[in-house]
Amino acid sequence: MKCTVCKGPAVIDIRRHNANFCSEHFLRLCRDQVAKAIKDFEMLRPDERALVAVSGGKDSLAVWDILLELGYQADGLYLGLGIGDYSDASGEMARAFASARGLHLVEIDLPTDHGFDIPTGARAARRVPCSACGLSKRHLFDEAAREGGYDVVVTGHNLDDEAAVLFGNVLHWQTDYLGRQLPVLPARHGFPRKVKPLVRLGEREMAAYCVLRNIDYIVEECPMAAGNKHLGYKEALNAIEATSPGSKHDFYFGFLARASAHFTTEAEAEQQELHPCGRCGAPTPGEVCAFCRLAERATAVPVSLGRRAEASR
Amino acid sequence: MKCTVCKGPAVIDIRRHNANFCSEHFLRLCRDQVAKAIKDFEMLRPDERALVAVSGGKDSLAVWDILLELGYQADGLYLGLGIGDYSDASGEMARAFASARGLHLVEIDLPTDHGFDIPTGARAARRVPCSACGLSKRHLFDEAAREGGYDVVVTGHNLDDEAAVLFGNVLHWQTDYLGRQLPVLPARHGFPRKVKPLVRLGEREMAAYCVLRNIDYIVEECPMAAGNKHLGYKEALNAIEATSPGSKHDFYFGFLARASAHFTTEAEAEQQELHPCGRCGAPTPGEVCAFCRLAERATAVPVSLGRRAEASR
Numbered sequence A, B: 001m002k003c004t005v006c007k008g009p010a011v012i013d014i015r016r017h018n019a020n021f022c023s024e025h026f027l028r029l030c031r032d033q034v035a036k037a038i039k040d041f042e043m044l045r046p047d048e049r050a051l052v053a054v055s056g057g058k059d060s061l062a063v064w065d066i067l068l069e070l071g072y073q074a075d076g077l078y079l080g081l082g083i084g085d086y087s088d089a090s091g092e093m094a095r096a097f098a099s100a101r102g103l104h105l106v107e108i109d110l111p112t113d114h115g116f117d118i119p120t121g122a123r124a125a126r127r128v129p130c131s132a133c134g135l136s137k138r139h140l141f142d143e144a145a146r147e148g149g150y151d152v153v154v155t156g157h158n159l160d161d162e163a164a165v166l167f168g169n170v171l172h173w174q175t176d177y178l179g180r181q182l183p184v185l186p187a188r189h190g191f192p193r194k195v196k197p198l199v200r201l202g203e204r205e206m207a208a209y210c211v212l213r214n215i216d217y218i219v220e221e222c223p224m225a226a227g228n229k230h231l232g233y234k235e236a237l238n239a240i241e242a243t244s245p246g247s248k249h250d251f252y253f254g255f256l257a258r259a260s261a262h263f264t265t266e267a268e269a270e271q272q273e274l275h276p277c278g279r280c281g282a283p284t285p286g287e288v289c290a291f292c293r294l295a296e297r298a299t300a301v302p303v304s305l306g307r308r309a310e311a312s313r
Helices: A023-040 A058-069 A084-101 A110-114 A118-125 A129-148 A159-171 A175-180 A203-212 A229-243 A247-258 A260-271 A290-299 A307-311 B023-040 B058-069 B084-101 B110-114 B118-125 B129-148 B159-171 B175-180 B203-212 B229-243 B247-258 B260-272 B290-299 B307-311
Strands: A012-014 A019-021 A049-054 A073-080 A105-109 A152-154 A193-195 B012-014 B019-021 B049-054 B073-080 B105-109 B152-154 B193-195
Touching: A012 A203, A019 A023, A023 A058, A023 A203, A049 A058, A049 A084, A049 A129, A058 A073, A058 A084, A058 A152, A058 A203, A073 A084, A073 A110, A073 A129, A084 A105, A105 A110, A105 A129, A118 A129, A118 A290, A129 A152, A129 A290, A159 A175, A159 A203, A159 A229, A159 A247, A159 B247, A175 A260, A229 A247, A229 B229, A247 A260, A247 B159, A260 B260, B012 B203, B019 B023, B023 B058, B023 B203, B049 B058, B049 B084, B049 B129, B058 B073, B058 B084, B058 B152, B058 B203, B073 B084, B073 B110, B073 B129, B084 B105, B105 B110, B105 B129, B118 B129, B118 B290, B129 B152, B129 B290, B159 B175, B159 B203, B159 B229, B159 B247, B175 B260, B229 B247, B247 B260
Parallel strands: A049 A073, A049 A152, A073 A105, A152 A193, B049 B073, B049 B152, B073 B105, B152 B193
Antiparallel strands: A012 A019, B012 B019
C-alpha cells in the first residue's frame, strides 16, 4: 500500500477518498480538511479566542491540536461530570495533554461546583443519562465561554457523530433539530458561536491522527452511553458505509447543501421564544433553564432566584 | 401468547403495535389497516376500476386479495420480465391465484411483446438491472392502465419497502424524489393515479397474511436484486426496528406528516417539464422516453418515430 501523494509506504487507507497516505501526508490531510471546514463555513478567525470542549477522547484532543497547528488561539475546557473511574481517567488525559504542551485548560467540576454528578442528576430528573449529560455540558460550555470572554466554543464532533445525529433527527423527523443541525451555530441570544471543525473527518481518522501524533486519549466509550440509540445509528450507518464508501459524507453534506434550508423556519420559530433564565441568566424558553431545573432536582435544594442572574450580567 | 382482541391462542405478535393476534383478528387487522390507508390518503373509490401490479410475490397477491375482500373492483396485471426460472415461477403463482378465484389477469410479456428481457436490456443500456426493471415496469403499468381504461394502478409496496426507499432518498437527499414519495400519486400528464394500500403493513405481516389465507406466493427474492442497495437499506432499518419497534412506521409517517411538503417545490419543478414521448406518447422530460430508449438499445433496432404515439392518442 503506497501513499497516493508521495508513493512512500502508506499507513492508512481512506476508502471514501479512494486513497492511501503515509504518516506525513495523512496528518497534512487532517489539517487541510479542518482548514477547509473552517473556511467553507466561516467558523473561526485567527484573531478570535476559541474555547475547545475537551473530554480526553480522541476527537477533542485532536481538534485542539489541529487548531493550534493551524495557528488559532485555543484554550481547553474540561468538565468533570462525576462518572466514576471514567471521569477520573478522562480528566487525566486532558490534563496530561495540556501540561505537556503548556496549554491553558479551564476546569469545571460538576460535583464540586454544582453539587451533583451525572448519574445522580439523571436519576433525580428521570432523564436518560446522555440527555442529562448533554444539557449540562451545553450549559456549562456556554457559561464558561461567556465568563472567559471567548468568541467561540469548539467541539470535536466528527463526521460519524454528525451523520449519526442527522440519522436520528431524520428517523424521527425532528424538523426543529434539523433546522439547527449545522457545523456552525452563530452567536445569538447570549449564546457564544459554536463550531465543529472535524465534520470532514471520520472517527477512524481521528484515532489514527492521535496515534500518529503520540496523543494519549481515553479509548473507552463513556460507560453510561452503552446501548444508547446514537450508537445504534452509528452501527446502521457503518453497515451502509462498508458497502458504499462515502455514504456518510454524502448524507451529511448533501443535507447541508440541499435540505437543511427547508427546515430553518421551524428552527427559527423555536429560537424566537428564548429569554434569560430567572436563576442563571442563560437563554431558555422557560422561566428557569433546563440545567437549573436539573441541578435543583439533583441537589434537592432550591437554588435562590436571582443569585446567579446578577453575576452573569 | 394470547390474542389481544379475543384472548384466544395468538398466531402472531406485532411488536410495534405491542399486540398479539389470532388468525381471525390478524386478518381483520390487515384489512382494517388497508381500509384506513385507503381512507386517510383517498386512494380509491368502490366505483373505480383498479389494476393491481402482480408479481406473484406475497405483497402483490395479498393486496389484490384484500382489495377484493373490501369490495373494490380489481383486475391483475402480470409482467413477464424474462428473468429465467424466477419469471417462470412468479408467473405461475400469479396465474394460479387468478384462475383459482376466477379473476381477470392481464398479461404482458416483455420478450414477446417488446423483443428483449431485463438482463439483456440492463446490459445493453449499461444500467443496474433493478433500474432497467423499475423503469420498464412503471412504463408498462402506465400503458396497460391507459389502454385498459383503469382509473388507478395499485402496487404492493409495504411499509418496509417505503421506509427503505425513503432511507435511500434521504441518504442521498434526492429532494425531487422526496417530494414525490407519497402513498398516492394523483393522475396527471397522462399518467394514471398510483396508490400503495399496504403502507401501514410490514413485510412480515404480508407473509403471515398469505400463509393464513392459503395464498401460494414466490418466496425467493428476484435473483437480480441480490446485494442491491435497497436490500442494504432494509437491513439497516431492520437493525433499528429490532431495538426500537415502531421506528419504521414513525420514520415513514413522520416524513409524510412533517417533512414531505418541504420538498414539493422540487418535485413540482420536475413535473412541469413533461411532454409526450415522440415514439410511444408516454409523458417524458426528453424527446423519447426512457423505456423507448432502453428498448431501442436492447433490441438494437431503431423503433420508427411516431408509430406508437398515434396509437396512444
